[in-house]
Amino acid sequence: MVHAPARPPAGAPPVRINLYSDTQTRPTAAMKDAMFRAEVGDEQHGDDPTVHALCDRMAALMGKEAAIFLPSGTMCNVVAILTHCGKGDEVVAHETAHILFSEGGAHAAFTGVQIMPLKGAGGMFTADDVRAAIRPKTRYTPPQRLLEVEQTANIGGGKVWPLAQLNAVAAVAHGEGWATHMDGARLMNACVAAGVAPKDMVASYDSVWLDFTKGLGAPLGAVLCGSSDFIGAAWRWKQRLGGSMRQAGICAAACLHALDHHVDRLAEDHANAKALARGLRQIEGLVVEEPETNLVFFDVKGAGCDVPTLQRRLAMQGVAVSGLGGRVRACTHLDVTAPMIEEAIGLIRAALHG
Numbered sequence: 303m304v305h306a307p308a309r310p311p312a313g314a315p316p317v318r319i320n321l322y323s324d325t326q327t328r329p330t331a332a333m334k335d336a337m338f339r340a341e342v343g344d345e346q347h348g349d350d351p352t353v354h355a356l357c358d359r360m361a362a363l364m365g366k367e368a369a370i371f372l373p374s375g376t377m378c379n380v381v382a383i384l385t386h387c388g389k390g391d392e393v394v395a396h397e398t399a400h401i402l403f404s405e406g407g408a409h410a411a412f413t414g415v416q417i418m419p420l421k422g423a424g425g426m427f428t429a430d431d432v433r434a435a436i437r438p439k440t441r442y443t444p445p446q447r448l449l450e451v452e453q454t455a456n457i458g459g460g461k462v463w464p465l466a467q468l469n470a471v472a473a474v475a476h477g478e479g480w481a482t483h484m485d486g487a488r489l490m491n492a493c494v495a496a497g498v499a500p501k502d503m504v505a506s507y508d509s510v511w512l513d514f515t516k517g518l519g520a521p522l523g524a525v526l527c528g529s530s531d532f533i534g535a536a537w538r539w540k541q542r543l544g545g546s547m548r549q550a551g552i553c554a555a556a557c558l559h560a561l562d563h564h565v566d567r568l569a570e571d572h573a574n575a576k577a578l579a580r581g582l583r584q585i586e587g588l589v590v591e592e593p594e595t596n597l598v599f600f601d602v603k604g605a606g607c608d609v610p611t612l613q614r615r616l617a618m619q620g621v622a623v624s625g626l627g628g629r630v631r632a633c634t635h636l637d638v639t640a641p642m643i644e645e646a647i648g649l650i651r652a653a654l655h656g
């Protein structure tokens with residue numbers, strides 16, 4: 303039996319305030335218009351001009367030689383690890399990494415790597431932690447090939463890796479001859495929050511991808527960037543996994559639109575997240591982590607509640623939140639406005655204290 307995500311309880315009204323995830327954004331009318339007008343071709347055959355435009359733009363933005371369009375962020379991680387590593391190799395990552403938690407065991411099933419989980423607050427680790435993870439190179443030890451980081455760290459609380467720390471952990475990895483990979487599902491949130499240009503943020507990483515279906519608000523697609531050789535090899539895995547597409551320019555057009563219109567506005571999502579955290583802190587019993595980007599995590603145990611109960615009560619009021627790692631996660635995005643945040647605070651207070 304495979305468990306599906308929880309459905310709203312019977313009798314719940316439609317969701318009005320959707321703090322469940324930034325993946326639930328709907329394409330705007332202007333984005334749909336850009337998709338409608340997209341010039342397209344056979345992407346698999348290398349003939350889709352809009353996909354080429356997106357990949358060229360992303361390679362330039364990330365300061366890498368080349369890029370490849372893939373249907374999802376998960377496929378970016380799988381393709382990147384298949385390209386960097388062989389079966390039995392080891393990837394060093396944080397213990398809360400998406401590749402460990404949320405990819406359905408893809409790396410055991412397809413890539414055949416083992417993942418060494420590192421500890422550390424906020425989904426991050428230090429250069430010393432990486433040094434401590436280096437194994438002796440003997441016939442007994444798994445060959446270590448890749449260091450993986452998440453910017454922002456999702457289960458870590460949407461925290462932003464400081465640039466110096468990203469560079470420091472990458473330097474240890476490169477010193478050992480490992481490659482470095484960044485899961486940049488919410489990379490633009492990190493860049494906007496820190497005021498760092500994407501190509502500076504990812505300069506120490508051999509591969510990096512950006513998801514267009516999180517705060518950027520596109521219906522599907524993610525772009526993986528790296529050297530020309532790396533992307534050439536990634537194309538074979540894309541083809542093998544069935545990730546090569548046809549008139550994918552319709553989706554690439556949405557991604558280009560998002561780059562033009564939905565990046566700077568992420569600052570509004572971060573301000574809304576801070577306002578939500580401020581309001582929630584006024585509610586007795588809640589322990590609220592200070593958000594750095596668009597994810598607000600809070601613990602409801604001190605308010606005499608548990609996550610599913612709060613979710614059920616809020617669902618009856620048309621509010622959706624998610625549960626992650628025993629905490630509630632509320633996520634701001636382009637379909638969440640400042641008045642909705644004020645309303646959500648009141649509804650959460652009422653759901654907890656009647």
Ligand SMILES: *Cc1c(COP(=O)(O)O)cnc(C)c1O
Binds near residue numbers: 376485515
């Ligand atoms: C969402 C997410 C992914 C996977 O992206 P999909 O497009 O949902 O496959 C990977 N890593 C992190 C940190 C994410 O938040």
